[in-house]
Amino acid sequence: xxxxxxxxxxxxxxxxxxxxxxxxxxxxxxxxxxxxxxxxxxxxxxxxxxxxxxxxxxxxxxxxxxxxxxxxxxxxxxxxxxxxxxxxxxxxxxxxxxxxxxxxxxxxxxxxxxxxxxxxxxxxxxxxxxxxxxxxxxxxxxxxxxxxxxxxxxxxxxxxxxxxxxxxxxxxxxxxxxxxxxxxxxxxxxxxxxxxxxxxxxxxxxxxxxxxxxxxxxxxxxxxxxxxxxxxxxxxxxxxxxxxxxxxxxxxxxxxxxxxxxxxxxxxxxxxxxxxxxxxxxxxxxxxxxxxxxxxxxxxxxxxx
Ligand code: GDP
Numbered sequence: 001x002x003x004x005x006x007x008x009x010x011x012x013x014x015x016x017x018x019x020x021x022x023x024x025x026x027x028x029x030x031x032x033x034x035x036x037x038x039x040x041x042x043x044x045x046x047x048x049x050x051x052x053x054x055x056x057x058x059x060x061x062x063x064x065x066x067x068x069x070x071x072x073x074x075x076x077x078x079x080x081x082x083x084x085x086x087x088x089x090x091x092x093x094x095x096x097x098x099x100x101x102x103x104x105x106x107x108x109x110x111x112x113x114x115x116x117x118x119x120x121x122x123x124x125x126x127x128x129x130x131x132x133x134x135x136x137x138x139x140x141x142x143x144x145x146x147x148x149x150x151x152x153x154x155x156x157x158x159x160x161x162x163x164x165x166x167x168x169x170x171x172x173x174x175x176x177x178x179x180x181x182x183x184x185x186x187x188x189x190x191x192x193x194x195x196x197x198x199x200x201x202x203x204x205x206x207x208x209x210x211x212x213x214x215x216x217x218x219x220x221x222x223x224x225x226x227x228x229x230x231x232x233x234x235x236x237x238x239x240x241x242x243x244x245x246x247x248x249x250x251x252x253x254x255x256x257x258x259x260x261x262x263x264x265x266x267x268x269x270x271x272x273x274x275x276x277x278x279x280x281x282x283x284x285x286x287x288x289x290x291x292x293x294x295x296x297x298x299x300x301x302x303x304x305x
Contacts, residue, residue: 233258
């Protein structure tokens, strides 16, 4: 399966270290718990989330009285999945359908350069289209020529139109054009690539507020979603970026990319636990098909084999 294959490196690293953590032990005792703590902290899960996991395992072991070490993976799988389920809601909107209540549905995408923003937009466009939606993209990252060109390239690949202006144009004006065109063409979903740069908090807020205000002249509820893209292979940096963007914008969902090339996939568990914002998509490769809707339980099951 794509998920298992994409998470291979993370899975291998984790399972290897878990088997070391229980080596020579028949039960999950305090030593094992200490070892587990180290495994998770060094797997980019993050300290807070690690402590929550250890606490749950400890309670579970106490409650079940005797837990053989061979059952550790199953226990971790259950406890981590339950822990994540208690947090943010999982997106109910599966399979790239869009709400029927309004049209166009507007998704604004933010994130720093290089995290895989354009690639994610291209993959989303392809999947929304495949699901039967009329899709339109807006190249409102007007700051770099390459950003506009790359989005156009993805537009060709996904076979969806891209609305653009020239390099250096006002992002708000591009967003306005895109919505106008989407309305005229009866599009179901619009994805706006923004130059949501983290030069500083105020700059970012001002820029996004302006884009938002202009869009709302045409679609009062826009944007319906603000998606922050994070590079999973950067581990703790992804946490830090999430913190900064969440403080500066009304991000309401996350995409975590590049999980295929890294052993740092534990970052998804940490981010999903720490932020009350749902992880909606995960990126598992460079190809147009390599984006999946994130399901907590399925993800955790894939990691613990
Ligand atoms: P942007 O600057 O944020 O728009 O980033 P791009 O979309 O241009 O992506 C930067 C690089 O990351 C490109 O080489 C992409 O092919 C690569 N990339 C994006 N998503 C993924 C992913 O899920 N897996 C892998 N392996 N590479 C990815």
